[in-house]
Amino acid sequence: MGARAVPAGEDPIRPDAAGTVTIRVDGLEVSGIDGQSIAGVLMASDRLELRRTARGDRPRGVFCGIGVCFDCIVEVNGVHDVRACQRRAHDGDTVITTGDGARRSGAVS
Amino acid sequence: MRQRAVVIGAGIVGSAAARSLAKAGLDVVVVDRSAPASGTTAHGEGNLLVSDKAPGPELVMALAAAAAWPGLVRELEDELGEEFPPLEFEAKGGLVVATTEQGAGPLLAFASRQRAAGVDAREITVEDALRLEPDLNPAITAAVHYPQDSQVQPVAVSEALLASARRHGATVMATTGIVGPILGGSGELVGVRTDRGELRADAVVVAAGPWSGEVARTLGVSVPVRPRRGMVLVTSRMPRRIFHKVYDADYVGAVGSDDASLQTSSVVEATESGNVLIGSSRQQLGFDDRLRVDTISAIATKALRLFPFLSEQPVIRTYGGFRPYMPDHLPLVGPDHRLAGLWHATGHEGAGIGLAPVTGDLLAAMITGTEPLFDPAPYAPSRPSLAPYLEAVA
Amino acid sequence: MRQVVIVGAGPAGLAAARAARGAGADVVLLDSSDALGGQFWRHLPESRPSQHEKRLHHGWDRFRELRDSLEADPRVRIVRGGQVWAIETFAGVAVHVVVGESDGALRDREVFAPDALVLATGAHDRTLPFPGWDLPGVFTGGAAQALAKGERIAVGQRVIVAGAGPFLLPVAQSLASTGSTVLAVLEANSAGSIIRGWSRRPWELIPASGKGMELVGYAAGQLRHRIPYRTGRAVVAAHGTDRVESVTVAALNADWSPIPGSEQRVEVDAVCVSHGFTPRLELAVAAGCDLSGEGFVVVDDDQLTSTPGVYAAGEITGIGGVDLAIAEGEIAGRHAGGALGGAASARRRRRVFTGFAKRIEAAHGIKPGWTGWLTEPTIVCRCEEVTCGAIRQAARTTRSESLRSLKLTTRAGLGICQGRMCGRTVEDLLGAASTEGSLQDDASPHRRPIAFPLRLGELADPTRQLEHETSKGTQ
Numbered sequence: 001m002g003a004r005a006v007p008a009g010e011d012p013i014r015p016d017a018a019g020t021v022t023i024r025v026d027g028l029e030v031s032g033i034d035g036q037s038i039a040g041v042l043m044a045s046d047r048l049e050l051r052r053t054a055r056g057d058r059p060r061g062v063f064c065g066i067g068v069c070f071d072c073i074v075e076v077n078g079v080h081d082v083r084a085c086q087r088r089a090h091d092g093d094t095v096i097t098t099g100d101g102a103r104r105s106g107a108v109s
Numbered sequence: 110m111r112q113r114a115v116v117i118g119a120g121i122v123g124s125a126a127a128r129s130l131a132k133a134g135l136d137v138v139v140v141d142r143s144a145p146a147s148g149t150t151a152h153g154e155g156n157l158l159v160s161d162k163a164p165g166p167e168l169v170m171a172l173a174a175a176a177a178w179p180g181l182v183r184e185l186e187d188e189l190g191e192e193f194p195p196l197e198f199e200a201k202g203g204l205v206v207a208t209t210e211q212g213a214g215p216l217l218a219f220a221s222r223q224r225a226a227g228v229d230a231r232e233i234t235v236e237d238a239l240r241l242e243p244d245l246n247p248a249i250t251a252a253v254h255y256p257q258d259s260q261v262q263p264v265a266v267s268e269a270l271l272a273s274a275r276r277h278g279a280t281v282m283a284t285t286g287i288v289g290p291i292l293g294g295s296g297e298l299v300g301v302r303t304d305r306g307e308l309r310a311d312a313v314v315v316a317a318g319p320w321s322g323e324v325a326r327t328l329g330v331s332v333p334v335r336p337r338r339g340m341v342l343v344t345s346r347m348p349r350r351i352f353h354k355v356y357d358a359d360y361v362g363a364v365g366s367d368d369a370s371l372q373t374s375s376v377v378e379a380t381e382s383g384n385v386l387i388g389s390s391r392q393q394l395g396f397d398d399r400l401r402v403d404t405i406s407a408i409a410t411k412a413l414r415l416f417p418f419l420s421e422q423p424v425i426r427t428y429g430g431f432r433p434y435m436p437d438h439l440p441l442v443g444p445d446h447r448l449a450g451l452w453h454a455t456g457h458e459g460a461g462i463g464l465a466p467v468t469g470d471l472l473a474a475m476i477t478g479t480e481p482l483f484d485p486a487p488y489a490p491s492r493p494s495l496a497p498y499l500e501a502v503a
Numbered sequence: 504m505r506q507v508v509i510v511g512a513g514p515a516g517l518a519a520a521r522a523a524r525g526a527g528a529d530v531v532l533l534d535s536s537d538a539l540g541g542q543f544w545r546h547l548p549e550s551r552p553s554q555h556e557k558r559l560h561h562g563w564d565r566f567r568e569l570r571d572s573l574e575a576d577p578r579v580r581i582v583r584g585g586q587v588w589a590i591e592t593f594a595g596v597a598v599h600v601v602v603g604e605s606d607g608a609l610r611d612r613e614v615f616a617p618d619a620l621v622l623a624t625g626a627h628d629r630t631l632p633f634p635g636w637d638l639p640g641v642f643t644g645g646a647a648q649a650l651a652k653g654e655r656i657a658v659g660q661r662v663i664v665a666g667a668g669p670f671l672l673p674v675a676q677s678l679a680s681t682g683s684t685v686l687a688v689l690e691a692n693s694a695g696s697i698i699r700g701w702s703r704r705p706w707e708l709i710p711a712s713g714k715g716m717e718l719v720g721y722a723a724g725q726l727r728h729r730i731p732y733r734t735g736r737a738v739v740a741a742h743g744t745d746r747v748e749s750v751t752v753a754a755l756n757a758d759w760s761p762i763p764g765s766e767q768r769v770e771v772d773a774v775c776v777s778h779g780f781t782p783r784l785e786l787a788v789a790a791g792c793d794l795s796g797e798g799f800v801v802v803d804d805d806q807l808t809s810t811p812g813v814y815a816a817g818e819i820t821g822i823g824g825v826d827l828a829i830a831e832g833e834i835a836g837r838h839a840g841g842a843l844g845g846a847a848s849a850r851r852r853r854r855v856f857t858g859f860a861k862r863i864e865a866a867h868g869i870k871p872g873w874t875g876w877l878t879e880p881t882i883v884c885r886c887e888e889v890t891c892g893a894i895r896q897a898a899r900t901t902r903s904e905s906l907r908s909l910k911l912t913t914r915a916g917l918g919i920c921q922g923r924m925c926g927r928t929v930e931d932l933l934g935a936a937s938t939e940g941s942l943q944d945d946a947s948p949h950r951r952p953i954a955f956p957l958r959l960g961e962l963a964d965p966t967r968q969l970e971h972e973t974s975k976g977t978q
Contacts, residue, residue, distance in 0.1 A: 002772045006657060006681045040653075048640055061639030064628065065646025079606075079607070081345050085646075143905075143945070144942070283905075382914060382917075399591065400591060402591055405962060409962040421608045425919050
C-alpha cells in the first residue's frame with residue numbers, strides 16, 4: 001500500500017512503452033521509466049522518505065512536487081541540494097538521500 | 110524630576126543608548142518611524158571586529174567593545190531568560206589573509222601597528238593558517254590571526270538591548286515619525302514633535318543610522334552622514350567547514366576608502382545554522398536598493414578565491430544594508446555644538462553592531478555627567494576633521 | 504527587430520508568445536522546466552508518449568496547437584531549463600538566466616535585455632500548516648497532480664483531499680485516474696458560504712459557461728468515481744512515524760476553527776492538501792512592479808504593470824484559472840509585441856472570467872480560525888524547522904511586531920525555499936497577534952532579489968574576475 005506507478009494494464013491513458021533507467025540510491029540499484037524524475041523513480045516503489053532533517057531528524061519527502069518547497073533535496077552525482085522532483089533520472093545517476101545540507105556529515109547536532 | 114531622553118531610532122545603536130540611559134536613571138522614550146531592529150541592524154553580518162581597524166580613536170572604541178561584549182551577553186541572557194531568542198555570540202576569531210605577493214607586506218605591517226596599539230594580532234605561517242582553516246586556498250601568501258574578533262546575531266542582540274531598556278523603564282513608540290523640533294526660550298532643543306504628538310526631553314538623541322542626516326535636518330541642523338551600501342550573500346546550509354571570520358586583506362583598504370565606486374573584498378564565515386555568509390561590497394549609491402548583479406558576482410568571485418570548495422554551494426539569499434558613512438571615517442557620538450539639547454549616536458559605518466554598546470555607555474556618561482570609559486573628544490560633532498563637511502552640507 | 508522575453512510557458516505564457524509573434528516581434532520563451540505547458544498542462548515526457556493524454560487535461564488540444572506552432576516558428580526561441588534568477592532594472596530590464604539541467608552545478612548564464620518582458624510565472628499551492636504536515640505522504644494538491652499527469656504515479660491508495668477551493672476537484676480526479684481511492688474531498692468552507700460566494704450575481708456566470716463546463720466536468724468525474732464531497736471539514740492533523748498513517752478530520756465553524764469533539768481518525772496512506780494559491784511574485788517584485796492590497800501584480804487594461812515595458816499575465820495578476828490566463832496572455836503578448844489596441848475577443852473573455860477570481864475568493868477564501876488547529880510544536884517553517892511555539896515565544900519575549908526582525912530572530916522563512924512555503928503564514932500569524940492588527944514594517948514576503956538559488960560558482964563570473972584583478976593593479 002502507498003505510492004506506486006500506475007500499472008500499464010490499468011492505465012486509462014495507456015502510455016506507450018518506454019525504456020528503463022537504472023540509478024543507484026544510497027548504494028542500491030533502483031529502476032524506473034525513462035523520463036521519470038528521481039522522486040518519481042523512488043515513489044514508484046513506494047519509497048517516500050528522501051532525507052532526514054538537520055535539527056529534528058524528521059523524515060521528509062516530496063511535498064509540493066513542483067520545485068517550490070525544496071523538501072525533496074538529495075545529492076546527485078556528488079552535487080547536493082538537487083530537487084528530486086525536478087531532476088530527471090539518468091541512467092547511472094548516483095543519489096544519496098541521507099540528509100539535507102547541514103546534516104551531510106553530522107555538522108548540526 | 111527625572112531627566113528625560115528621547116532616542117530617535119530603535120536599531121542597535123538607539124537600543125543600546127536607550128538601555129544605557131535607562132540604567133543611568135533617565136526616563137527614556139525610543140521612537141522609530143518603522144519597527145525596531147529592521148533597518149541597518151537587520152541587514153548586516155553581526156561583526157564585532159578589531160581586525161579591520163587601524164590604530165586611532167575607532168580602534169580605542171573597538172577594543173573597549175571587544176572587552177565588554179562577553180559580559181554584556183551574559184548580562185542580557187541572565188536578565189531576559191531562556192525563552193528569549195538566542196544572541197548567538199561566538200568568539201570565533203578572525204583570520205585575515207593576503208592572496209597576492211604584493212599584499213603580504215602591507216598586511217603584516219598593518220598588523221604590527223595594531224599590535225603596538227594593543228590588538229591581539231598574531232602573525233602566523235601559511236601552514237598554521239591551513240591548520241585553522243583546512244579548506245582555505247593554500248595559495249595565500251600571509252596570514253594574521255585575530256582572536257578578539259567575534260560575532261553576534263545583530264537583530265536578536267538589538268531586540269535584547271531594547272527589551273532590557275524596557276525592563277529599566279524605557280518606552281518604545283514604533284511607526285512614529287519625527288515632524289520637527291520643540292525649541293526653548295534661548296533656541297535650545299527641549300523636545301520633538303512627532304506624528305503622534307509632542308515629546309518633551311532634556312536630551313534628544315539621534316541614532317537613526319544612515320537616516321540620521323534626514324532626522325537632524327528635520328530638527329534644524331546638518332550632519333554629513335551618508336548611506337554606503339554593503340551586500341552580503343547567504344548560502345544554503347552545509348556541514349561546518351569554515352571556523353573563523355576569514356577575510357582577504359583588501360577589506361582593510363576598503364573600509365577606510367573614500368572611493369564611491371564598487372569595492373569588494375571577501376569576508377567568509379559560517380554561522381551556527383550552517384549557512385555561510387559572504388560579504389561584502391561597499392558602494393555609494395544613495396538609498397538605491399536595487400539588485401546589482403555585477404556587485405554580487407564580484408563578491409562570489411572573490412569568495413571562491415579564498416574557499417574554492419564553495420563553488421557548488423547554492424546562494425539562496427542576498428541582502429543589502431545601508432551603513433552610516435562619515436566623510437572622516439569616525440563615529441559621531443556626543444552633543445551637537447550648534448543646538449543645545451541635541452545629541453548624536455551614529456556614523457559607525459559597518460562597525461555599528463560591535464560598537465553599539467560602548468557608544469550607548471559613552472553617551473549616557475556624557476549626558477549624566479559621569480566619567481566616560483574613554484575620551485569622547487575624537488567622536489564629537491565639533492571635532493576639527495568634520496568641520497569642512499559640516500559647512501559643506503549647511 | 505523588437506524582442507519580447509516571456510517568463511513562464513504555462514497557459515498565459517504560451518498565449519503571450521503567440522500573440523507577441525502575431526504582433527511581429529521576436530520571442531524568447533523561458534521556462535525552468537524542460538517541457539512546455541506549465542503546471543496546468545503538465546504532461547508525460549516525450550520518451551513516453553500517450554495517444555490518450557487528452558483525458559487528463561482541460562484544453563489539451565489548445566495546448567498542442569499552441570506548442571506546435573511555437574516550436575515550428577523560427578522566430579521563437581524556446582529556452583528549456585532556463586531558470587530566471589534575477590531581474591535588474593537599470594535603463595530597461597535585464598533578465599538573468601541560468602540554463603541547464605535543474606539544480607545543475609555548471610549551467611550557462613545568459614542575460615536578456617528585451618524591448619518588453621511578459622511575466623507569466625503562475626502560482627503554487629498555498630498550504631496552511633497543521634500538526635504532522637511535514638510527514639512524507641502529506642502532499643500539496645499540486646504534487647498529486649504533477650505526479651499523476653507528468654509521471655503516472657499515484658501518491659497513495661487511500662487518499663483524502665482537503666483544503667479549500669475548486670482546485671480540490673481536479674486533484675481528486677487526477678488521483679482517481681491513477682487508480683487511487685479518494686476517501687473524500689473535504690472543503691473547509693461551509694456549503695452556505697460556498698453557495699453565497701459563487702452565486703452573488705448568478706447571471707454573470709452565464710457567459711463563462713466554458714469555465715462552468717470545466718467545473719461541471721470535474722464534478723461529474725467525482726460522481727463517476729463516487730467521491731464524497733464534504734464541506735465544513737478539514738484535515739487538522741496527520742499522524743505516523745516515518746510516513747503518514749492516519750489523519751484527524753474535524754468539523755469546522757464558519758471561521759475554520761475546529762469544533763471540539765468532532766475529531767475523527769481516518770486511516771490513509773496519503774493526504775493532499777491545498778488551501779488556495781500563492782502567486783509567484785518574486786520576479787514581478789524584482790522588476791519593480793506595484794502589487795495590490797490583495798497581493799497581486801497591478802496591471803492596466805493592456806496588462807502593463809507599473810514598470811514600463813513589463814507586462815504580467817495569468818495567476819500573478821489574480822487567481823482566475825486557465826481561460827483568464829490565456830486571455831490575459833493574449834493581451835499582454837500583443838502589446839508587448841508592439842501592437843496598439845485590438846485583442847477585442849481576449850478583452851471580452853478577460854471581462855467574463857475575471858468575475859470568477861472574485862467568486863473563488865468569496866466562496867473558498869481562508870478564514871482566520873485555522874490557527875485553532877495549530878499546536879505549539881507544529882512546524883511552521885519547514886526548511887528551518889521553526890515551530891509555531893518558537894515564533895509566538897519570540898514575538899512575546901521581544902514584543903516585536905516586525906516581520907523582518909521576527910524572521911531573523913526565529914529563522915522562519917530563512918531556509919532554502921526562501922520563505923515560499925511559510926512566508927504568508929508567518930505574516931498572517933504575527934499580523935493577527937500584533938497590537939494594531941498589522942505588522943509595523945514593510946518587509947515583503949515576496950522580495951527575493953536572488954529569485955532562485957544558483958551555485959556560487961555560477962554566480963562568480965570568470966571574465967569579471969579578470970577585469971577585477973586588472974583594475975586592482977592600477978589602484
